Amino acid sequence: xxxxxxxxxxxxxxxxxxxxxxxxxxxxxxxxxxxxxxxxxxxxxxxxxxxxxxxxxxxxxxxxxxxxxxxxxxxxxxxxxxxxxxxxxxxxxxxxxxxxxxxxxxxxxxxxxxxxxxxxxxxxxxxxxxxxxxxxxxxxxxxxxxxxxxxxxxxxxxxxxxxxxxxxxxxxxxxxxxxxxxxxxxxxxxxxxxxxxxxxxxxxxxxxxxxxxxxxxxxxxxxxxxxxxxxxxxxxxxxxxxxxxxxxxxxxxxxxxxxxxxxxxxxxxxxxxxxxxxxxxxxxxxxxxxxxxxxxxxxxxxxxxxxxxxxxxxxxxxxxxxxxxxxxxxxxxxxxxxxxxxxxxxxx
Amino acid sequence: xxxxxxxxxxxxxxxxxxxxxxxxxxxxxxxxxxxxxxxxxxxxxxxxxxxxxxxxxxxxxxxxxxxxxxxxxxxxxxxxxxxxxxxxxxx
Numbered sequence: 001x002x003x004x005x006x007x008x009x010x011x012x013x014x015x016x017x018x019x020x021x022x023x024x025x026x027x028x029x030x031x032x033x034x035x036x037x038x039x040x041x042x043x044x045x046x047x048x049x050x051x052x053x054x055x056x057x058x059x060x061x062x063x064x065x066x067x068x069x070x071x072x073x074x075x076x077x078x079x080x081x082x083x084x085x086x087x088x089x090x091x092x093x094x095x096x097x098x099x100x101x102x103x104x105x106x107x108x109x110x111x112x113x114x115x116x117x118x119x120x121x122x123x124x125x126x127x128x129x130x131x132x133x134x135x136x137x138x139x140x141x142x143x144x145x146x147x148x149x150x151x152x153x154x155x156x157x158x159x160x161x162x163x164x165x166x167x168x169x170x171x172x173x174x175x176x177x178x179x180x181x182x183x184x185x186x187x188x189x190x191x192x193x194x195x196x197x198x199x200x201x202x203x204x205x206x207x208x209x210x211x212x213x214x215x216x217x218x219x220x221x222x223x224x225x226x227x228x229x230x231x232x233x234x235x236x237x238x239x240x241x242x243x244x245x246x247x248x249x250x251x252x253x254x255x256x257x258x259x260x261x262x263x264x265x266x267x268x269x270x271x272x273x274x275x276x277x278x279x280x281x282x283x284x285x286x287x288x289x290x291x292x293x294x295x296x297x298x299x300x301x302x303x304x305x306x307x308x309x310x311x312x313x314x315x316x317x318x319x320x321x322x323x324x325x326x327x328x329x330x331x332x333x334x335x336x337x338x339x340x341x342x343x344x345x346x347x348x
Numbered sequence: 349x350x351x352x353x354x355x356x357x358x359x360x361x362x363x364x365x366x367x368x369x370x371x372x373x374x375x376x377x378x379x380x381x382x383x384x385x386x387x388x389x390x391x392x393x394x395x396x397x398x399x400x401x402x403x404x405x406x407x408x409x410x411x412x413x414x415x416x417x418x419x420x421x422x423x424x425x426x427x428x429x430x431x432x433x434x435x436x437x438x439x
Contacts, residue, residue, distance in 0.1 A: 055387075057398045058358070061387070076386070
């Protein structure tokens with residue numbers, strides 16, 4: 001069993017194939033040249049490769065490949081009805097669901113569902129017409145629905161800058177889950193909605209445990225988002241960042257890559273630093289062996305991935321870094337790619 | 349038969365075909381027959397803002413655009429607007 005990393009860039013999708021226990025990597029691509037690939041993922045159900053693709057001229061869509069990038073099908077029906085008064089600005093994240101479900105997050109703060117492997121997409125009306133929508137606002141990357149998590153029958157989405165939401169009924173209703181999550185850029189610092197979540201992950205082995213890297217801090221919840229604890233005062237050089245990764249077997253482990261601040265979107269303290277907690281965020285330690293100690297890099301929200309065997313992230317300066325589980329030693333798997341927008345990992 | 353010519357990226361999305369011969373009375377009718385029509389038009393059916401169309405070498409945005417009538421053997425060329433260089437958007 002090897003590892004495949006679909007690496008989305010501003011100029012197409014690259015596929016990195018790990019060999020020798022991921023000690024070496026072969027770079028293939030670009031496929032989908034000309035498309036900005038905000039996210040790409042291999043569906044574990046059938047091996048299909050999906051890409052959330054955007055182009056300056058030709059708009060936002062989704063591509064599917066059933067042969068790992070050799071040939072592609074493009075979505076036939078994807079958009080917002082005219083009566084919504086909204087237009088689809090970008091596709092951000094593809095997430096496999098249960099049975100035939102496939103979910104897609106997009107800008108402006110919208111969620112779509114497909115039951116035909118991405119050919120046609122139906123907008124989630126409950127989120128589109130959410131009563132709090134008038135209090136949402138776009139972040140610097142647009143009003144993107146970028147995090148979609150399904151664990152133990154519960155669904156979570158996060159939107160920048162609308163906050164996080166939970167659904168117990170497959171997306172029929174959405175409850176804001178932003179209590180005690182700061183929105184320092186708002187007149188009211190702890191509103192019901194409007195928080196700028198940068199990435200939200202639910203731990204696959206402990207239902208109810210959520211992590212988020214927010215514009216204003218790093219947080220953990222142990223009760224499905226009803227309450228959040230802020231975690232960035234104990235060893236992190238900054239509360240700001242985008243990428244977030246977990247350990248699939250240990251719910252107390254998480255990784256972040258802090259950035260200097262919202263004004264300076266590069267890594268904190270002039271180094272490329274991954275920080276690890278092994279105690280649920282009580283403390284954080286630098287896990288940067290092998291990473292450059294003088295660097296002003298940036299890792300975007302979809303740019304950090306993990307699986308059973310390792311950790312993987314890509315930078316805006318076109319490098320892909322990988323480590324075995326634990327983050328003990330990093331090696332550069334690829335360099336000089338176009339600016340990297342997303343990294344995922346899949347067994348092949 | 350009008351001829352429609354596509355740029356490379358759209359041709360790739362059309363299975364590698366860059367030249368189409370179509371029966372159409374107007375530019376809009378021709379473009380909507382293409383297999384990449386949903387890349388040219390948004391969900392409201394509007395031609396995307398940064399797509400230019402030339403009919404027999406003349407910019408259709410300066411004329412009737414989608415309602416521009418086609419002659420037999422008119423050549424319709426689809427071109428992305430000159431809009432590069434803005435770092436966050438395109439470059």
